[in-house]
Each structure stands twice: as C-alpha cells, then as structure tokens.
Amino acid sequence: MNLILLEKKDFIDRDHVILTGRQFKHLVSVNKVEKNDELICGILNGKIGTGRITKISSECIEMKVHLDTDPPKSLPLTLVLALPRPKMLKRIIENVTSLGVKDIYLINSWRVEKSFWQTPLLSEDNLKKFMILGLEQSKDTRMPHIHQRRFFTSFVKKELPQLSKDSVCITAHPNALKRCPSGVNKKIILAIGPEGGFIDIEIETLEKNGFLSYHIGQRILKVETAVIALISRLYL
C-alpha cells in the first residue's frame, strides 16, 4: 500500500478521516505505523497528498489530511480483453490498473470458457477491490471503468467503431505478420484475445472494423504477461 485511498465516507470533517477495516489492519500490522507518522493519501478520483496520524486506537486510525496534488497521468488506452480465467482476472485487473489504464472492456470470445462468466470475481464489489489494490500500488486515485460485454460480434460491430474513433486500433495476435509498434504514445485501443488467441473469424471481424493485427515476437506469453509487455512497449 503505497497510497491510502480515501473515500468520502472516511471523512469526519473537511480534513479529518477515520480509517477502519482492511486499511486500518494493514497500517497497524504490516506498516506498523505510529502516532504523528505521515502517510501518502489520496481521495478517490481526486487529489493526492499526505495524512498525519493524530490518533491510533484498537479499532481505528484518525488522520489529518492535506490533499493538493494531482494523481499521476492516466494512459490514453482502452483495453479490450477477452475474459481471462478467474484466477488470472484479479491479477490482470490489479496490474493494468497500476499501469494507469482507465477503460477496460471484458468481452466474450470463442475460446473463453462459458463458466468464466459465472465467477463471483466479476461482481462490481470484487472488481472494485482489485482496482483499489492497483491504485494503492501505483499511488493513483482515478478508478478505472470496467465494462462487461458478453456478445463478441455485437460489441465489435456496434460499439467498437464508436469507441475506437481517433484511436490507433491494435489487435495483439501471435500469428500476425507484423511486429507490434512501440512508443506509439497516443490514444490506443488494444484488443487481446484469450489463452489460445482469437479465432480467425474474430480476427477478421476486428480487421474489418479497423484493427490491425500485430505480434510481439516468436514466444507465446500468458495473457497476464502479454498485457504488461504490450502496454509497456506501446507507451515508452
């Protein structure tokens, strides 16, 4: 926890907060904080700054906070990701949040197992928890938006054209002929398939809607590894 993410409900007046629950426990047992310690804080979707601990009890921590700095810049990237298997989902959401991604579309694809859509990890509450971990890690406050789309074709044909306006449109595809560009540093919409990749007809549908397919080398990476490697090379 490199930043304590505060929400409106934590404030007892303009500049005093009370922390309980997970954050309280973490600060006491892992960070072993003491009275008068200064910690980095931020308010959800707002400024970051510092908080000085004014009181520690057995149940909560009180802090006086001063928030005056903008959070780090977001990446101008929209990530379109075939729904990964549940055990990868948490880490991927946490990782891409820590990298500064703010728009994530979890979509269906031929090779996404139907059961993946049943996981409780896809609940709003759970996804929020994973994103908070990513924000706390990277000292950010701006919560990403996650959208779930269970129909590939209707998403790609009806919604994607509007979303991808003014963006560089990239599909990551191990069998593509061209290597993915690097240092693009502009608005990008990046589509990444499931384990095993998008099937040919999905690649074609994406191409018909303006997406170019690129590989990132001969090695097949796990989706969770490829996502980080791709984002890292697109924004240098």
Added chain:
Amino acid sequence: MNLILLEKKDFIDRDHVILTGRQFKHLVSVNKVEKNDELICGILNGKIGTGRITKISSECIEMKVHLDTDPPKSLPLTLVLALPRPKMLKRIIENVTSLGVKDIYLINSWRVEKSFWQTPLLSEDNLKKFMILGLEQSKDTRMPHIHQRRFFTSFVKKELPQLSKDSVCITAHPNALKRCPSGVNKKIILAIGPEGGFIDIEIETLEKNGFLSYHIGQRILKVETAVIALISRLYL
C-alpha cells in the same frame, strides 16, 4: 503447454518417447489428445519439432518425434533480482523464463526478509519446475541458470564487475532521475530491487560498480509487473 519439453530419460530409442506423470495427465485431461495427433515438442536445451502420438494407454503416451528446428532466440540479458517474496517467486521465474531470460541472479538486499531465503521454493527441483512451465509456455527448450547469492556487497563488488563486462548496466530504481532507455537491444545486466526498492547505500554500491539508475515512470509497480515492463521496453 504450448510445447512438450522432453528429457533424455523420456526417449526409448532415437525418435520414440514415452510420456508419463504431469505431461501425460495434462495432455489427456486438458488437451484431450488422441492417437495420431501431432504436437509441438522440444528436447531440453536442444531442437524443437513435432511428435505424433502412436499410442495412448491408461498410464502413458508414446510418440514418434522429429526435432529439427532451433528454439527461439534467448535475450542477451542477465537479471539480478533481489529475492522476491515466495508467493511472487514462482510467477516471476516462470514469466522471465517465458520472456527468454537465461541468467538470473537471486540476491540478498536490505529489504529482503530473511525468512524468504528459507522457502522450499528455492530448491533446485522447484526452480526447475517453474522454469519448465516458462519454457513450455514460450515454446523454448533452453533452461535458464539461476544463481543464489546471499551476500549483497560481496556479490556486487567481487562477482558483478566480471559478469557485467561488455554489458549495459542498469539498476531499476523508482527514485532515479532519468527514465529507463528503451530498445537497447544489446547485452544488458539489469538489477531490480525488492518491494520498497534498494536502499541508498545499495544504489551507491551498484553505481560505483558501473550501474546507472533509471525509473520507468511515476507509478510504483509491483516487482513482478516491473520486471516484465522493463524487459519489454529494453528489447523492442
């Protein structure tokens, strides 16, 4: 498993192998292979090619293999990594192996908890298992070498100068003033600290031994995320 990694012990003659254990179970229950299926195979530290299934019994699979192609190129990178916490270790070794890293030094550092060195995951057998998963993922056969060094100063002063000859020497450090170069594409030795980073005196010791410190942006990433992001930007 994108490649079946064969060892000498699997061969019953020049071009026939018998698979049992983990690989057998995975091929039958996950890949649901059948007789005459052709699979991608490779021999440890050697060529890759294909294997055709000639027999499936309740305990083993027999294949006729033909191995004639070189495995993918390795990265000319030596990774010097402060020993990560055990639950991250497996994933990091698997990931960097899949990215093509062949030399990994796990070293001590001030912020590495002593208990991390006690984990059974550091046994030769376990590390080999994690590397095999990375090789199978990325269709590679060349096993990385992992070296464990429990004394930071003696490693950096006595061993590192020799290791880093003819290499670009980089320390990844969140507080560095310069942004890490990209597309270096040469021999690199990359040092990455533990959670919380190397302490100042460690950074100084590395700098005195020819290492330049670079950050990769304002965001603090988890070590397992940073490793992938760094390797991805260094080799475009």
